[in-house]
Amino acid sequence: MAKLEAKSEVSGFVWKVETELGKRVAKGDTLILIESMKMEIPVLAEADGVVVKIAVEEGAAVNEGNTVAVLEV
Amino acid sequence: MRDDTKLRADLRLVLDAQAERLDAARPGAVARQEKRGRWTARRAVEAIADQDSFVEYGGLVRPATKGMEGAADGLVMGTAKVGGRPVDMVLYDYSVYAGTQSAMNHAKISRMFMHAEKHRLPVVCWLDGGGARPHDMHVTARPSTPTFVVFARLSGLVPTVGISPGRAFAGHANLAGLCDVLIATEDSAMGMAGPPLVEAALGKKYTPEEIGPASVHWASGVIDILVKDEAEAIAAAKKYLGYFDMQQPAGEASDQTVLRDMVPENPRRAYNVRTVIQALCDIDSVMEVKAGYGKAAVTAFGRIAGRTVGIVANQPMYLAGAMDTPACLKMARFIQICDAFDIPLVVLCDTPGLMVGPEVEKTGLMRHSARVLSALANATVPVLTVVLRKAYGLGYYIMGSRPLEPAILVAWPTAEFGGMGLEGAVNIIYAKELEAAATPEERTELHASLTAELKRSNTAVESGAKFLYDDVIDPADTRDILVKTLETLPQPAPRAMRKRVIEPF
Numbered sequence: 001m002a003k004l005e006a007k008s009e010v011s012g013f014v015w016k017v018e019t020e021l022g023k024r025v026a027k028g029d030t031l032i033l034i035e036s037m038k039m040e041i042p043v044l045a046e047a048d049g050v051v052v053k054i055a056v057e058e059g060a061a062v063n064e065g066n067t068v069a070v071l072e073v
Numbered sequence: 074m075r076d077d078t079k080l081r082a083d084l085r086l087v088l089d090a091q092a093e094r095l096d097a098a099r100p101g102a103v104a105r106q107e108k109r110g111r112w113t114a115r116r117a118v119e120a121i122a123d124q125d126s127f128v129e130y131g132g133l134v135r136p137a138t139k140g141m142e143g144a145a146d147g148l149v150m151g152t153a154k155v156g157g158r159p160v161d162m163v164l165y166d167y168s169v170y171a172g173t174q175s176a177m178n179h180a181k182i183s184r185m186f187m188h189a190e191k192h193r194l195p196v197v198c199w200l201d202g203g204g205a206r207p208h209d210m211h212v213t214a215r216p217s218t219p220t221f222v223v224f225a226r227l228s229g230l231v232p233t234v235g236i237s238p239g240r241a242f243a244g245h246a247n248l249a250g251l252c253d254v255l256i257a258t259e260d261s262a263m264g265m266a267g268p269p270l271v272e273a274a275l276g277k278k279y280t281p282e283e284i285g286p287a288s289v290h291w292a293s294g295v296i297d298i299l300v301k302d303e304a305e306a307i308a309a310a311k312k313y314l315g316y317f318d319m320q321q322p323a324g325e326a327s328d329q330t331v332l333r334d335m336v337p338e339n340p341r342r343a344y345n346v347r348t349v350i351q352a353l354c355d356i357d358s359v360m361e362v363k364a365g366y367g368k369a370a371v372t373a374f375g376r377i378a379g380r381t382v383g384i385v386a387n388q389p390m391y392l393a394g395a396m397d398t399p400a401c402l403k404m405a406r407f408i409q410i411c412d413a414f415d416i417p418l419v420v421l422c423d424t425p426g427l428m429v430g431p432e433v434e435k436t437g438l439m440r441h442s443a444r445v446l447s448a449l450a451n452a453t454v455p456v457l458t459v460v461l462r463k464a465y466g467l468g469y470y471i472m473g474s475r476p477l478e479p480a481i482l483v484a485w486p487t488a489e490f491g492g493m494g495l496e497g498a499v500n501i502i503y504a505k506e507l508e509a510a511a512t513p514e515e516r517t518e519l520h521a522s523l524t525a526e527l528k529r530s531n532t533a534v535e536s537g538a539k540f541l542y543d544d545v546i547d548p549a550d551t552r553d554i555l556v557k558t559l560e561t562l563p564q565p566a567p568r569a570m571r572k573r574v575i576e577p578f
Contacts (some may be wrong), residue, residue: 037393
């Protein structure tokens, strides 16, 4: 089992956490929505796996490249 | 069969001299490169050139400075075929005085660049070395070497590809900076000067990797394609050169119906435009350049039904696709490359406009956004525009709009057209009405209903009725329409003159 960090491509605020701890997700599923420039930017699962960590709370500021969730794949 | 057992002395002399420059005769040098974890220049030649196609030039050259020895004086060069097409190749050999530029190898490389100019051959540069060789400083010919001038003049005439597989400093970095496309390995380092000169100038000791690691050059837009190692670098160079074979047999495409759902129904929801590019192009044909820089735009080469195209797209994942200075610089230069070599441009528009505010003014966006417009307005290569979603303001005007006379201009059902965002437009158009609202709640409600009304009269079909686009299409038909449009655009005849220079950045 390998850990896969899901990272935000942009700086912004966490708009919604669209997944939950322990949830099984498929590649391409939306994990977190970041708000930036009046847009919702999804952070997607890059592979099938299980969410083992959610690193941010709704409303929190994130920087480009920050890890927002961790999957076990 | 040749009988090499009984040779005349004069021929023996030549064959021995030829053998001396090969890796087999230089086990020590090969071992040193292996210890660095790097390839030798000749191993790279073997990997780049089609089998048995390499013809070496200047392989017998020795250093000009007395007492120095070095195979081919540190530069392996010649003609070869890559994917069946002829090229000129120049490869600095790090095992000879750290791949430094000497008086003699300057004469060699200038010869090769002039050869490329005269015979219109693409140039591949393997830039593994540390700038000028100090020992040669008193050799008269060196200060007046035309190397960099001749290479700069190849811009727009023939494709130039640089590979930085290790260290490229000073003169090597200057050549790297002139290449149309620069490929670098993740552990490579480049810079205007290496540690000794930096220490002399700044009084501080740095390692080459501290001065100019690949990560820095990737983020600054200097590196076009970042790769893991030499093998990947060479594969990328070959793929890039392959695009100049303008028409190959049509490749397969993925299921086109997925394009119908690529732009989310929720207008605030971003999507990755790379997935659109991948779906429109032949499978495995896409090569993105400068992905680490100007992230509000995506620039990529690809093939549509075998025909080479350049794709310029806004990236809604970053700044909502608003065009900032890095995105504009990236797009403008990419357009110049495509125009110089008659590669049709596919423009995918989804932008709220040019980026605004005091911060972007400090970056000179007025001038840099003008570069994109200027590049497209002066390009003679066909432009095929697809409006995916937002088409606002001067951003849209620049992204292949009607005044730029695209060969075709189509829009998806999600296309939104406007001089500015509709919410903002309502604020201005209905300022008096909004002011007159009795309470803030009423004002918000009025604003929402006016915006909704404007949106209803602003659907893609309504815009089609006003002939803003040549057609509004099913996204699943996009590729088919691009293919048919490209078929109406014949390949231009080979050019006798250079069409344009490509700015280094």
